[in-house]
Amino acid sequence: MQLDKVYEPRRFEPRWAQWWVESGIYRAEYQPADSDKARPAFSLVIPPPNVTGSLHMGHMLEHTEIDVTVRWHRMRGDTTLWLPGMDHAGIATQMVVERQLAEEGLDRRAMGREAFEARVWKWKAESGGTIKRQMIQLGASCDWSRERFTLDPGLSRAVRETFVSLYEKGLVYRGEYMVNWCPRCRTAISDLETIHEETAGHLWHIRYPVVGKSDQYLVVATTRPETMLGDTAVAINARDERYRDLHGRMVRLPLMDREIPIILDDIADPEFGTGVVKITPAHDMNDFEAGKRHNLPMIQVIDESAKITLAGGSYAGLDRYEARERVVEDLKDLGLLDSVENYTLSLGKCSRCKTPIEPLVSKQWFVKTKPLAAKAIQAVDEKRIEIIPENWVKTWNEWMHNIRDWCVSRQLWWGHRIPAWYCDACGETIVSRTDPDSCSKCSGALRQDADVLDTWFSSGLWPFSTLGWPDKTDDLKHFYPTTLLITGFDILFFWVARMAMLGIEFMGDVPFRQVYIHGLVRDAEKQKMSKTKGNVIDPLIVTEEYGTDAVRMALLSGAAPGTDIAFTTDRIDASRAFANKIWNAARFILSNPDTESESLFEDLWIRSRFNECARQMNEAIQAFRYHEAAQTIWHFIWDDFCDWYIELKKIRGNWRWARTVFVDTLCLLHPLMPFITEELWHRFVEGEGKSISLESYPQFNLILFQPEEEEEMDLLQNIVRAARNLRAELGLDPKQPLEGKISIGIDAELLRRLCGVTFTRGDVPKTGAVRSTPDFDLSIDVPTGQIEAQRRRLEKERDQLMKNIANSQRQLNDEVFLSKAPAKVVDSIRAKLAEYEAQLAKIEASLNG
RNA sequence: GGGCGCGUAGCUCAGUUGGUUAGAGCGCCUGCUUCACACGCAGGAGGUCCGGGGUUCGAGUCCCUGCGCGCCCACCA
Numbered sequence: 001m002q003l004d005k006v007y008e009p010r011r012f013e014p015r016w017a018q019w020w021v022e023s024g025i026y027r028a029e030y031q032p033a034d035s036d037k038a039r040p041a042f043s044l045v046i047p048p049p050n051v052t053g054s055l056h057m058g059h060m061l062e063h064t065e066i067d068v069t070v071r072w073h074r075m076r077g078d079t080t081l082w083l084p085g086m087d088h089a090g091i092a093t094q095m096v097v098e099r100q101l102a103e104e105g106l107d108r109r110a111m112g113r114e115a116f117e118a119r120v121w122k123w124k125a126e127s128g129g130t131i132k133r134q135m136i137q138l139g140a141s142c143d144w145s146r147e148r149f150t151l152d153p154g155l156s157r158a159v160r161e162t163f164v165s166l167y168e169k170g171l172v173y174r175g176e177y178m179v180n181w182c183p184r185c186r187t188a189i190s191d192l193e194t195i196h197e198e199t200a201g202h203l204w205h206i207r208y209p210v211v212g213k214s215d216q217y218l219v220v221a222t223t224r225p226e227t228m229l230g231d232t233a234v235a236i237n238a239r240d241e242r243y244r245d246l247h248g249r250m251v252r253l254p255l256m257d258r259e260i261p262i263i264l265d266d267i268a269d270p271e272f273g274t275g276v277v278k279i280t281p282a283h284d285m286n287d288f289e290a291g292k293r294h295n296l297p298m299i300q301v302i303d304e305s306a307k308i309t310l311a312g313g314s315y316a317g318l319d320r321y322e323a324r325e326r327v328v329e330d331l332k333d334l335g336l337l338d339s340v341e342n343y344t345l346s347l348g349k350c351s352r353c354k355t356p357i358e359p360l361v362s363k364q365w366f367v368k369t370k371p372l373a374a375k376a377i378q379a380v381d382e383k384r385i386e387i388i389p390e391n392w393v394k395t396w397n398e399w400m401h402n403i404r405d406w407c408v409s410r411q412l413w414w415g416h417r418i419p420a421w422y423c424d425a426c427g428e429t430i431v432s433r434t435d436p437d438s439c440s441k442c443s444g445a446l447r448q449d450a451d452v453l454d455t456w457f458s459s460g461l462w463p464f465s466t467l468g469w470p471d472k473t474d475d476l477k478h479f480y481p482t483t484l485l486i487t488g489f490d491i492l493f494f495w496v497a498r499m500a501m502l503g504i505e506f507m508g509d510v511p512f513r514q515v516y517i518h519g520l521v522r523d524a525e526k527q528k529m530s531k532t533k534g535n536v537i538d539p540l541i542v543t544e545e546y547g548t549d550a551v552r553m554a555l556l557s558g559a560a561p562g563t564d565i566a567f568t569t570d571r572i573d574a575s576r577a578f579a580n581k582i583w584n585a586a587r588f589i590l591s592n593p594d595t596e597s598e599s600l601f602e603d604l605w606i607r608s609r610f611n612e613c614a615r616q617m618n619e620a621i622q623a624f625r626y627h628e629a630a631q632t633i634w635h636f637i638w639d640d641f642c643d644w645y646i647e648l649k650k651i652r653g654n655w656r657w658a659r660t661v662f663v664d665t666l667c668l669l670h671p672l673m674p675f676i677t678e679e680l681w682h683r684f685v686e687g688e689g690k691s692i693s694l695e696s697y698p699q700f701n702l703i704l705f706q707p708e709e710e711e712e713m714d715l716l717q718n719i720v721r722a723a724r725n726l727r728a729e730l731g732l733d734p735k736q737p738l739e740g741k742i743s744i745g746i747d748a749e750l751l752r753r754l755c756g757v758t759f760t761r762g763d764v765p766k767t768g769a770v771r772s773t774p775d776f777d778l779s780i781d782v783p784t785g786q787i788e789a790q791r792r793r794l795e796k797e798r799d800q801l802m803k804n805i806a807n808s809q810r811q812l813n814d815e816v817f818l819s820k821a822p823a824k825v826v827d828s829i830r831a832k833l834a835e836y837e838a839q840l841a842k843i844e845a846s847l848n849g
Numbered sequence: 850g851g852g853c854g855c856g857u858a859g860c861u862c863a864g865u866u867g868g869u870u871a872g873a874g875c876g877c878c879u880g881c882u883u884c885a886c887a888c889g890c891a892g893g894a895g896g897u898c899c900g901g902g903g904u905u906c907g908a909g910u911c912c913c914u915g916c917g918c919g920c921c922c923a924c925c926a
Contacts, residue, residue: 005886178924196923203926221926235926269925277926285924346923359924391853398852398922489921524861526919557874558862562854564919566861570875577888588885627863631873646885721892728892734881755891804870811869817906825868825907832869 003590003683007583009547012679017136025691026074026141028081030478042073043081043479044512045463046142047487047495051086051149052093052127055134057521057529057555057567058488060539063140064552065518065559065626066486071141071671072621075697081479082141083466085148086131088124090455091185091193091352094414097123113413120414134540138548139674141693146475148466150458151416158465159416159458160433162506167431171368171505172408174420174429178288179407181360182350183306187411188364189350190454191404192494194357199347205274205338206331208234208251211259218243218251218262219338221273223345224283225331226324229256229312230301233279235265235290240275254336255327256313263294285359298361306358320358365409365418365451372501373403379510385500386514388624389562392489399493406498408454415452422447460498463511485512492517516624519564521555526566537567549673550575556672557630561623578634579676582669585642586680589658592649596656602648603657605713608706609640610661610668615700617668633669641665644717651753659684667695715775716754719746722771723755726780729789730769740780741765772842774835794843801840808833 020026031037044066049059066082074080097120098108108116128149135142148155166172179188204225207217218234231253236243243262250259267290268277281291281298291298301312308315308323315323331337348357377400379385380393387393409418421430425444430436439446458465463482467475481503487496496515503511522528523535530536543551553575558565613636620629641661649658663684670677670692681692719742727734734756742751742759752758757780764770764777769790771778808829811817818826 003885006888007886223926267924267926272926284926286926287924289924346925348924395853395921402923493922520920526861528920560863563862564855568861568875570861573888574874577886580888581886584886584889586885591885623865625865628865631863635873642886643890650885724891725893728880731880734891735883800870807869811906814906820906821868829869 003583003587005584005587007547007580007676009549009579009675010544013139013543013548013675014137016675016678017139020139020141020691020693021136021144023689023691024145025694026080026082027143027145028079028479030079030474033478039077039079041081041478041483042070042078043083043482044070044484044486045083045466045482046085047485047491048085048087048148048150048459048462049131050089050092051124051131052089052096054130055138055539057537057539059131060138060551061521061555061559061565062486062488062518063135063138064555065516065624067140067552067674068556068621068626068629068671069484069486069624071674071693072618072697074141074693075667075671075695077696079478081143081146083146083148083479084132084135084140084142084144085462085466086128086150087455087459088149088151088415090410090412090415090452091187091189092455093120093124094412095185095352097414108413116413138539138543139552141674146466148462150455150462154468155458155461155465156416158461158469159453160419161470162461162502163419163453163457164431164433165506166367171371172365172431173368174363174365176361176363177366177407178285178359178361179364180348180350180357181304181362182353182355183304183358184353184355185350185412186304188360188362188407188409189352189357190407190456193351194348195351196346196348198344201343201345201347203273203341203343204328204331205340206254206278207336207338208254208276208278209336210246210262211250211252213249217336217338218246218276219274220276220278222278223343224324225327226308226315226320227280227283227301228253228278228327229308229315229323230280230282230299231256231260231278232281232291232296232299233260233263233294235263235268235277235279237266237268237270237275238264240268240270242270242275254334255330263290263296265290265293282361283359288359288361300361302358302360304360364407365420365449365453367406367408367457369403369406369501372505373400373497375504376400376497376500379500379504385510385512388514388516391562392492392517395489396492396497400497406454408457409449409451410454411450412452415455416458418449418451418453420449422449456494456498459495460502461506463499463503464507469507480507481510482512484514484516486516486518488520489517516561519559519562521565521567524566524568526564542572546572546576547579547675549675550579553578553630553634553673556626557634559626559630560628561625578638579673581638581642582673582676582680585637585646586662586683588646589655589662590683592653592655592658594656594659595653597654599657600648600652600654601709601712602645603654604706605709606641606645606657606661607704608710609636610664610698611701611704613640613665614668614698618697618699621671630672633665633672637665637669644713647754648750651750664698666692668698670695671697715744716746716750718773719751719776719778720754722773722778723751723757723759723780726769726771726778726790727756729793730780730782730787731789732782738780738782740778743777744775766842766845768846770842770846772839772846774839777842791847794847798840798843798847801836801843805833805836805840808836 070080070082101108180194182189201223203221203223205219205221207219210216210218220234234251246262249262251262253260267286268275279287279290281287281296282300283302299311301309302320303309306320308318310316315326350357380396419432421436423439423444423446426442428439428441436446464480467479469476499511527535550572554571613632616632617629666677666681678692738757740757740759741762741764743764745761748759764779769780769782769787811829
């Protein structure tokens with residue numbers, strides 16, 4: 001079949017993408033562990049993308065790195081499982097659907113829980129396939145027969161089992177604590193879901209009159225004056241001399257006309273502001289703690305929608321920010337506003353909707369994390385979980401050691417309903433694996449907890465819930481612990497940490513042996529890609545334009561561990577050119593007859609180079625050094641194979657060898673560029689239903705190493721380069737045949753074909769167009785008028801050599817160096833010096849001649 | 850307030866345990882429509898490895914410090 005001159009990925013990629021899925025060749029089939037045919041297992045679960053989302057460049061990088069590794073393992077003969085799936089993504093998905101409803105003028109509360117859930121499922125059915133289609137298109141070689149969704153019945157059972165079991169162990173509890181409340185989402189969120197942003201604000205200084213001491217005030221500073229409505233104390237530091245006489249007194253809370261105590265507490269920092277702090281136990285995390293220490297009453301003055309409650313007196317019903325203005329106005333009128341200064345504060349916001357968090361006390365479910373974290377810390381310490389790059393271990397430990405209990409209940413409707421029931425009659429709480437009919441204590445009617453679990457609770461079970469847990473399945477036996485996890489640092493705590501804790505707790509073993517943390521894909525200006533900045537690159541669009549392989553290669557070539565990737569179209573251009581290069585190499589090889597003859601030195605040479613390339617590829621992929629793998633194969637194909645080997649084959653046939661090496665090279669490249677390699681492989685290899693992805697991956701083989709041929713090729717290349725360089729320098733017509741002399745014996749015909757100079761062996765003239773190297777001298781016959789450029793070049797070279805010689809001599813005269821440096825280094829300098837001197841002599845002879 | 854990372858050619862970045870002439874891609878310059886490929890071929894220019902100090906026979910690489918930039922964590926009113 002005739003191949004096009006330019007590689008058109010669109011003509012081939014969709015077909016292979018589809019076939020890889022339909023043929024089911026990536027299904028992980030294992031033999032019983034005790035059978036002769038049992039192979040080592042390699043398993044990896046996908047970081048499940050949001051079911052209603054679509055792929056972005058970060059996914060593509062992640063999936064490419066995973067796919068390279070997975071394909072490599074598969075080709076090495078491991079029983080390989082890449083388990084795909086999606087996450088229901090509680091808040092994110094619910095928000096999307098709520099927004100849709102809003103556009104239709106609907107509200108979830110009005111339509112009711114069941115109808116709303118049905119609506120989300122409908123949306124999931126519509127959009128849920130997007131990611132899967134995209135992944136398939138990008139060549140992800142996962143096992144779709146094992147695809148999972150966090151809300152599947154099986155996974156829901158795992159969630160319930162985990163929750164109940166944690167409850168029974170006392171690791172899950174319900175209680176009234178201060179939580180991060182998002183007034184817009186109307187739900188509690190975890191610490192991790194709040195982001196802190198530097199925000200311009202004010203520090204209001206307010207006078208609190210001291211009871212029984214007319215005209216004396218305590219001035220408190222606050223960034224949130226509206227919370228004073230709920231103040232139940234002011235605090236001063238016991239060491240603070242200024243307020244010593246006020247110990248035990250009361251102040252009158254302005255606006256509310258309430259007497260509150262002056263307490264002594266370290267919460268007040270004498271160095272900060274006036275050294276006096278107002279205490280609002282119901283609306284500040286610190287104050288909440290202080291309130292508990294001093295048994296202060298807790299007055300909730302802000303409600304779940306961030307409006308002032310009835311307890312806020314005349315301010316009731318106002319939004320918290322309206323209330324703030326009013327409070328400040330009123331204080332001003334009363335002459336109780338001491339001063340206002342500008343102040344930037346770190347304001348906690350909801351990571352989803354950016355609404356400022358309202359700390360509220362509410363009844364929520366928590367996971368007691370300290371005991372779980374301890375085991376996870378230990379696992380990393382003992383390298384049962386290996387985190388790569390290693391510097392993330394520090395971050396891991398830092399977070400794990402300071403972990404706080406995890407608020408897992410969410411006031412949402414989309415998610416796993418908390419398996420807890422309350423009996424209104426007797427107050428009993430029942431947490432159960434199965435839905436109870438009535439109260440086990442008083443047979444009263446039960447009411448299930450209205451809340452759902454944090455999305456990350458179910459994701460935290462992913463490595464084993466997807467394999468069938470809590471049942472004892474064969475999949476679990478074969479694939480747990482999973483071998484590797486490849487993910488981004490942004491979900492290290494959200495997800496990786498939770499999996500580690502829950503995996504160890506419930507499986508008794510780590511969920512993964514290695515975690516590779518990949519970098520971030522940034523835009524050409526190194527900015528983070530984000531929808532709000534509008535600099536996101538849609539993988540589907542670029543792959544459509546350049547081909548999936550080219551984009552994969554572009555990503556991989558920048559994927560050095562521990563670094564982010566600046567994604568530029570230049571890089572993809574280069575990768576596309578690379579794909580085209582391979583395509584044309586294949587085209588050319590195929591256009592030549594598949595004849596065999598005696599193997600020549602270049603055949604042995606290319607095998608030797610290939611062998612070295614294979615060694616490096618294996619090492620690089622093993623170590624997650626994807627950029628190195630990309631560079632290695634790139635260099636081998638373009639420079640060694642195309643520029644030298646094919647050029648030599650043009651001169652003297654034996655295309656059988658070329659075919660063999662090329663097909664093996666396709667195997668080497670396949671994990672990185674699956675489409676073009678699959679397509680081309682089928683042009684060389686017979687067999688319906690076969691796939692290059694099931695071939696074995698080339699390994700280093702000492703037998704193929706050919707030092708002599710490598711040396712000979714080195715010499716040939718140097719001669720050819722020297723001659724070409726000379727021609728270019730002399731400004732000669734590249735096509736003009738030339739004559740020359742060379743000091744060593746070498747295949748003259750080969751040289752003539754490669755550089756257009758017919759060399760005869762013999763004495764090389766000292767002057768004229770001469771090139772000298774330690775290994776050979778050569779000259780080209782040219783009219784004397786054309787060698788001025790050559791002379792300037794020689795002078796430059798001479799200067800460089802003299803500098804090198806001086807350097808080497810200085811070192812060799814240095815006794816300390818001689819005594820301390822390894823003999824290897826000293827010898828190499830001696831050898832170099834000899835070379836420099838010999839060359840210098842030649843050059844000077846030319847110049848003086 | 851803690852922690853992590855970055856600063857190497859015009860641009861984007863490699864550089865594994867310190868070893869002697871620091872690499873790649875893109876861009877740039879010169880010459881080639883050579884019968885696989887102009888998404889190509891050949892040749893070339895371009896770097897005081899952010900500044901300063903130190904360890905060492907030897908530092909882009911290790912240590913300290915300064916400057917610039919980025920990120921993460923944290924309940925400082």
